[in-house]
Amino acid sequence: MRFAWNLVCAAVLFGLIMAGSTPAVAEGRAVRLNGDAPPHRIWHRLVMPGHTVRLDVPKGYTASVDGEPVGRRWVAPEAPGHHSLRVVDKTGETVQQVALFVLVPSASIDDRGYLEGYRIGRYPRNTPKGFIRLGRNDLNIRISPSFRIGQFICKQQPGHFPKFLLVGGANVHRLEVLLAGLRKEGVTKAKNFFVMSGFRTPYYNAAIGSARLSRHMYGDASDIYVDVDPRDGVMDDLNGDGAVTKADADFLYDFAERLFAARPDVEPGGLGSYAANAVHGPFLHSDGRGSKARWGR
Amino acid sequence: MLYSRSLLAGLVAGSSLLMTVSSAAGQHAMPVSLAVPSETDVAALPLAEMLGDPAGGDLTGDIERLVMQGFLETGLSADIGDSAVQAGRMAYAQDLFQPIWSKAGAESLIRLNENLLAYGLPVDPDGGEAVAQVVERRFDAPSDADRARADIELTAIWLRIAAAVSGGLEDEGAAVASLANQPARSLLTTALRRAGEGDAIGTLTPFEPESAQYKGLKKALHQYIDIQSRGGWYAIPDGDLVREGDHDSRIPQLRARLQAEGYAIAWETEADRDDPAPTPTDSGRPLVEVALKDGAAEDGAIAERAADLMADPTELDAPLVATLKDFQSRHGLEPDGVVGPMTLAALNESVESKVGRIVRAMEQWRSQGALGERYVWANIPSFTAEGWNAGRREIRMKTVVGMPSRETPIFSDQIEYTVANPKWYVPVSIARRDKLPKLIEDATYADRKGFTVYERSTGLQVSSSAVNWRDPGAVNRYRLVQNPGSSNALGELKIIFPNRHSVYLHGTPSTSLFKRASRAFSSGCVRLERPVAMANWLASHDTRASEAQIRRAVASGENRHIRFGAPIPVHLTYVTVTVDDEGVPNFWRDIYKRDDQIHFVERYAPPEIQTTASVALDSMGPKPAD
Numbered sequence: 001m002r003f004a005w006n007l008v009c010a011a012v013l014f015g016l017i018m019a020g021s022t023p024a025v026a027e028g029r030a031v032r033l034n035g036d037a038p039p040h041r042i043w044h045r046l047v048m049p050g051h052t053v054r055l056d057v058p059k060g061y062t063a064s065v066d067g068e069p070v071g072r073r074w075v076a077p078e079a080p081g082h083h084s085l086r087v088v089d090k091t092g093e094t095v096q097q098v099a100l101f102v103l104v105p106s107a108s109i110d111d112r113g114y115l116e117g118y119r120i121g122r123y124p125r126n127t128p129k130g131f132i133r134l135g136r137n138d139l140n141i142r143i144s145p146s147f148r149i150g151q152f153i154c155k156q157q158p159g160h161f162p163k164f165l166l167v168g169g170a171n172v173h174r175l176e177v178l179l180a181g182l183r184k185e186g187v188t189k190a191k192n193f194f195v196m197s198g199f200r201t202p203y204y205n206a207a208i209g210s211a212r213l214s215r216h217m218y219g220d221a222s223d224i225y226v227d228v229d230p231r232d233g234v235m236d237d238l239n240g241d242g243a244v245t246k247a248d249a250d251f252l253y254d255f256a257e258r259l260f261a262a263r264p265d266v267e268p269g270g271l272g273s274y275a276a277n278a279v280h281g282p283f284l285h286s287d288g289r290g291s292k293a294r295w296g297r
Numbered sequence: 298m299l300y301s302r303s304l305l306a307g308l309v310a311g312s313s314l315l316m317t318v319s320s321a322a323g324q325h326a327m328p329v330s331l332a333v334p335s336e337t338d339v340a341a342l343p344l345a346e347m348l349g350d351p352a353g354g355d356l357t358g359d360i361e362r363l364v365m366q367g368f369l370e371t372g373l374s375a376d377i378g379d380s381a382v383q384a385g386r387m388a389y390a391q392d393l394f395q396p397i398w399s400k401a402g403a404e405s406l407i408r409l410n411e412n413l414l415a416y417g418l419p420v421d422p423d424g425g426e427a428v429a430q431v432v433e434r435r436f437d438a439p440s441d442a443d444r445a446r447a448d449i450e451l452t453a454i455w456l457r458i459a460a461a462v463s464g465g466l467e468d469e470g471a472a473v474a475s476l477a478n479q480p481a482r483s484l485l486t487t488a489l490r491r492a493g494e495g496d497a498i499g500t501l502t503p504f505e506p507e508s509a510q511y512k513g514l515k516k517a518l519h520q521y522i523d524i525q526s527r528g529g530w531y532a533i534p535d536g537d538l539v540r541e542g543d544h545d546s547r548i549p550q551l552r553a554r555l556q557a558e559g560y561a562i563a564w565e566t567e568a569d570r571d572d573p574a575p576t577p578t579d580s581g582r583p584l585v586e587v588a589l590k591d592g593a594a595e596d597g598a599i600a601e602r603a604a605d606l607m608a609d610p611t612e613l614d615a616p617l618v619a620t621l622k623d624f625q626s627r628h629g630l631e632p633d634g635v636v637g638p639m640t641l642a643a644l645n646e647s648v649e650s651k652v653g654r655i656v657r658a659m660e661q662w663r664s665q666g667a668l669g670e671r672y673v674w675a676n677i678p679s680f681t682a683e684g685w686n687a688g689r690r691e692i693r694m695k696t697v698v699g700m701p702s703r704e705t706p707i708f709s710d711q712i713e714y715t716v717a718n719p720k721w722y723v724p725v726s727i728a729r730r731d732k733l734p735k736l737i738e739d740a741t742y743a744d745r746k747g748f749t750v751y752e753r754s755t756g757l758q759v760s761s762s763a764v765n766w767r768d769p770g771a772v773n774r775y776r777l778v779q780n781p782g783s784s785n786a787l788g789e790l791k792i793i794f795p796n797r798h799s800v801y802l803h804g805t806p807s808t809s810l811f812k813r814a815s816r817a818f819s820s821g822c823v824r825l826e827r828p829v830a831m832a833n834w835l836a837s838h839d840t841r842a843s844e845a846q847i848r849r850a851v852a853s854g855e856n857r858h859i860r861f862g863a864p865i866p867v868h869l870t871y872v873t874v875t876v877d878d879e880g881v882p883n884f885w886r887d888i889y890k891r892d893d894q895i896h897f898v899e900r901y902a903p904p905e906i907q908t909t910a911s912v913a914l915d916s917m918g919p920k921p922a923d
Contacts, residue, residue, distance in 0.1 A: 122346050
């Protein structure tokens, strides 16, 4: 059991740091970062300070980071922060945009479990190598075509900045695939999901009494619902039965189950369907744990 | 109802309950980890370690320790849903276990606790003192641990009130699925923190039911509490029927009684006598707000001034009749303007009883949960069906509901389709009770009323005259189906929300019944005064059905099904107090005897008050209180 868990964690960490073993799914995105093509035109990568990102840019394309031309290698600075990689084609059109997050090494967490006043707590095991550091103005950074980094922050210390978090490529990719599928079949016109819970620090996860080894602590899980019709803070009536109930979460679950099974680019992961309770409506839990897990249905 | 009462009992007992818990927790000084089922090696992980170290001083440290020991859960989860307790825990966790309650917040909580009656929640006379004591401990207790405990207790008190105001903060279950659709509840954690910062009252607003009825009832409650505080009214003794123009010693009391509830009565003067059509009062609308402004002393002055103008205070004159008719129609009585036993019974319901009825109606709306964006509301005691959309009533009509022996059930469901020119498949029970006697008595009955008879075993049509209806087993062997037509019991149209009660909305050939004030005549279904109008209203918002389609289907005379594109919620309720568009409450008769808490005034007016209120009745002595 311990072995299996370690494997999963290793996979998660690998996914987080090396970001994305998913193949390119569309033409024109032949750009590779450390050998991997981002699965979407807008994407993100997590990089440890001082580490090198190898860039493979096809002929005729030009890459830049923060507006400065860049060659085949980009070395992450020591300071944590956000950098914008952009690849344009001959006509000057952007074909690839990647938010490069240089992480704060987890060694910076102090003895009491804090990072710059933000309470991280302690990982029971498999402490991630580092964390994305977000300033007040960084919340709107796009990490994929439909999602912004601010949607995934932990709910703790609402007024406190900087905040720290992790967000996993497999997790975000699953959300993008699900959203596209729902839109394609006309289930919803939503342009994104409401992410009820994305990243959780071990502190917050423990404080709210959640599962101890929650995938949320690794940025690898999202609790989501569709909320556009009407936009009211709870799931929409997706199955059209006139009421917003667990049946709508089940609808989302079944839809995701069917969709993901047919998509080789979606890694095995967890799906959970949740009923409404006094403080939230029905929702779907999705994670990219690397192995299949199903509950609540 | 009962559930909520127990909530409230907990509400005021809350602090003491939590105190018990806290002393119990104090005996276990060691941090107790929460029981989270997990694999063996995982279970060994100390949860406390995941938290890191407490952020601040001793107070936050103590709050953290108590919350992590499950102090909130132990004190609350027996009363409110686990997830609502979880919201309290999240509120602490989000701010690193800083105390939630500031001085301003605690004071607003005291004010809220004193004002629970405004929400229709019972007030415990000792509850205020209990809350004040927790507030005192929160700020003045010598030890941080005691102050930490008090902060969590205040949180528990506010959560209990929020739960009571919202109707339970229940987790979704099979029985309460409709409650889940409450967006405001996702705000619970945020609202709690804002309450603690100083607004314990305003933060509750999103948790109150959204229905217009609840809001109107809340206002009416305020008005009736005021009438109650001014002494309500006296009982009017039984006696002979009094009709317009009759003289009766109880008429001055009747006048005082109606005015006490805020009904405006025009005073008839000698000049009015010559006017063949005296102008009615402002339709006699109960001017409760006016009544609130006028003090009792001023009422007396008005009465005295009016006495000079009045022809005869003991006469049931035209203006008083107009007001009485209004009273009658607002109490489910025939508006005949006659003082009779049923009208007296309605007049003699005490103001306390009416306050109680309003409170219970508010409670019903709380437990009803979200009604939906667009829905049909059929309320049994008011004999009405209404169509609501986006918070506005768009259609309203009279209904006929089940007679007391065949009550219309109370439930919520979803309308799926409508049938124009429906056939009526007579249920065996109705065939036995209602049809068999007629079939036996009149050989032409089946043909005249358009019934076709089928043999159940073969499915073949048989002639009614070939069946021996005197055989008690005949209703089980033969099926009666009434064809569409002018005598069809379901009228032009039926509206279906498939349910285990086999109840639906439909028309009726017996339209004369809609003229009656009390309309409990059906076998359980809800008969609509204008079924086609209701179907048209449903279709007017629908993606699939159209009004034209319904009109054509009805006109065709053929049996046609029309399915709606989206199901529409329908709520069958039994609420005995409703408010009209002006916010005036109507107190309906308890036709199914469900409300066993209707009480009557037991005091008759003492002579001196009768004299004042009744405007100088020298010749008439008060009737003895029999």
